[in-house]
Amino acid sequence: MHCVDVLVIGAGPSGSIVSALLNKQKLKVICVEKEKFPRFVIGESLLPNCMNILREAGFLKAVESYGFQYKNGAAFSWRDEYRYFDFCDKSSSGDGTTFQVQRAIFDEILINEAIKQGVEVNFNTAVEDIVFLDKYVEVHLSNNQTIKAKYIVDASGYGRVLPRKLGLEVQSSLSSKKAYFTHIQDNINEILYDRNKILITTHPEFRDVWFWLIPFSNGRCSIGVVGEESKLNINANDEDTLKHHVYLAPMLKRLLNNAS
Known part of the structure; x- marks a missing residue:
């Protein structure tokens, strides 16, 4: 049985960062990730x-x-209206700029940095069972390994490993939402378009339906729409559904008219 101070579930940004911070405190950490990066x-x-x-x-x-x-x-935009916030226009100290990232690349950079710092990471390894004992946690993994840990950190995100295991999930009072999204070659050639900002657009008809447009440094962008399924469903495939709603928004139609 492998013994560690802390077992971290998930190697995304939260898992890689918490693993690195704990490792800096001279704690023995192992991070397990069910997917391959x-x-x-x-x-x-x-x-x-x-x-x-x-x-x-x-x-x-x-x-x-x-x-x-x-x-x-x-x-932020709605129909032909447009407003923006500059993060550097502030009175407090601290960073005023950041990045927009392709998560496949970004997440791999972070976990590789954690590995360089000495964190042990097991990819393609899922948590099969968790047994809480008096002084430690016994975690059974899909690679047939058992980890004995003093503490466990759930950084599984959507996986919600501990909430599912401990029955802690509570149904939201909000209506369920659906998202259609993809990455595209945006081919945006509007001179005044600001690639240094995320663009959040409200649907021209449904004010509770919204879009994101996140440009990347390689000429591509992430585009998506979020809303209740009843307002998004047009009885078409996913790609046509996304295109239909994007091109209803005047500013997005203008920006992405040449996108592929």
């Missing part, structure tokens, strides 16, 4: 405070050296 995931537009966390974990230099899309704010 790189893998596709969304959630690509960082906030400036993320820079503090990346800096503390010792990851910032590696992130800065890659060449991700610079980000200095957020823009």
